[in-house]
Amino acid sequence: MPKAVVLGAAGGIGQPLSLLLKASHLITELSLFDIVNTPGVVADLSHIATPAQVTGYLPPNDGLVNALKGADVVVIPAGVPRKPGMTRDDLFRINAGIVRDLAKAIATTSPKAFVLVISNPVNSTVPIFAEVFREHGVFDARRLFGVTTLDVVRAQTFVAEVQGDGRNAPNVTVPVVGGHSGVTIVPLLSQSQPPLAANTSEEKLKELTHRIQFGGDEVVKAKDGAGSATLSMAYAGAEFAFKVLRALGGEKGIISPSYVHLSADANGGGVIHKELGRPVEYFSAPVELGPNGVERILPLGKVTAYEKALLEAALPELEGNITKGSEFITAAAPAKPANL
Ligand SMILES: NC(=O)c1ccc[n+]([C@@H]2O[C@H](COP(=O)([O-])OP(=O)(O)OC[C@H]3O[C@@H](n4cnc5c(N)ncnc54)[C@H](O)[C@@H]3O)[C@@H](O)[C@H]2O)c1
Numbered sequence: 001m002p003k004a005v006v007l008g009a010a011g012g013i014g015q016p017l018s019l020l021l022k023a024s025h026l027i028t029e030l031s032l033f034d035i036v037n038t039p040g041v042v043a044d045l046s047h048i049a050t051p052a053q054v055t056g057y058l059p060p061n062d063g064l065v066n067a068l069k070g071a072d073v074v075v076i077p078a079g080v081p082r083k084p085g086m087t088r089d090d091l092f093r094i095n096a097g098i099v100r101d102l103a104k105a106i107a108t109t110s111p112k113a114f115v116l117v118i119s120n121p122v123n124s125t126v127p128i129f130a131e132v133f134r135e136h137g138v139f140d141a142r143r144l145f146g147v148t149t150l151d152v153v154r155a156q157t158f159v160a161e162v163q164g165d166g167r168n169a170p171n172v173t174v175p176v177v178g179g180h181s182g183v184t185i186v187p188l189l190s191q192s193q194p195p196l197a198a199n200t201s202e203e204k205l206k207e208l209t210h211r212i213q214f215g216g217d218e219v220v221k222a223k224d225g226a227g228s229a230t231l232s233m234a235y236a237g238a239e240f241a242f243k244v245l246r247a248l249g250g251e252k253g254i255i256s257p258s259y260v261h262l263s264a265d266a267n268g269g270g271v272i273h274k275e276l277g278r279p280v281e282y283f284s285a286p287v288e289l290g291p292n293g294v295e296r297i298l299p300l301g302k303v304t305a306y307e308k309a310l311l312e313a314a315l316p317e318l319e320g321n322i323t324k325g326s327e328f329i330t331a332a333a334p335a336k337p338a339n340l
């Protein structure tokens, strides 16, 4: 039975996420790391009568390394959240260095683990992980995931509300693709199941799209300086982690959108490149999960002219975010000695 690790476990997301993981019977070991307050979180969770045995670690010494030893799945909500008026990209200055250091520890301690990145800006932090893993010779695109599940969860909820039955949210499916910030979040509302009413106005479609793209801002505004989504993110992060764990356990046919390097499937994301009309390195698309991680990236399928325009609007920002993340590592790498 697998070991799950949470890095940033004492934070706003980390605590409820660790609770949901502790409550799950899919894991037997739950290892928590944070730079503060881990012992209290561990003491609290360890009284819950579920199989997972909880251990906690702090820096300095080998806290992070010990937390990561033998990890099968590492979930990462470490880093600072937004305040009103900030974009996710504004978090790069602080979070890029945090995730780089966590990535180095994973690369050297648990290079085979599935890595689920929540820390923002996800569009850039995932490329940071990939480049650090590449530098250490352990990059496997099939095992690195940007967690975009919250966008899907929001889409389910908001579409069910528009359909007049909020209670049906768990039965609604809406693919949400692209990235995880503003216009890079692209809901494919034409593929909603159950479908939106045929007479849904263009205005309503735009309103719904905007709400899914900027749902995070609603929470940041309501929290008024006290952070961003934590509880809904913990729910979404756990939901995705459970899918990964079930696939790891051999369950077949599990599909979930996730932000991945498109080399993760056998044809290198060729289907998506064709659909988008240009190559893009990372993209959130529905992926089929298996015991080795990504088994297959599914095509986006039929999109409307409106959705095509949304995809076109998403790509420049997404590509800029990807380059920023990758170059944070590659530009800092020492130059290779010239071949004499
Ligand atoms: N992917 C998504 O959909 C999504 C959704 C919500 C929030 N987020 C992001 O998740 C991150 C965390 O949000 P939060 O609300 O939990 O913030 P928070 O400030 O409440 O918690 C962050 C935790 O990270 C810890 N931390 C900082 N540096 C660390 C390090 N080097 N190693 C380990 N832990 C470290 C902090 O001590 C803190 O406990 C933010 O970047 C936020 O933007 C992403």
Ligand SMILES: O=C(O)C[C@H](O)C(=O)O
Binding pocket: 081, 082, 088, 120, 150, 215, 216, 217, 219, 220, 228, 229
């Ligand atoms: O909005 C944020 O900054 C946090 C998160 O990315 C979200 O979508 O809620």
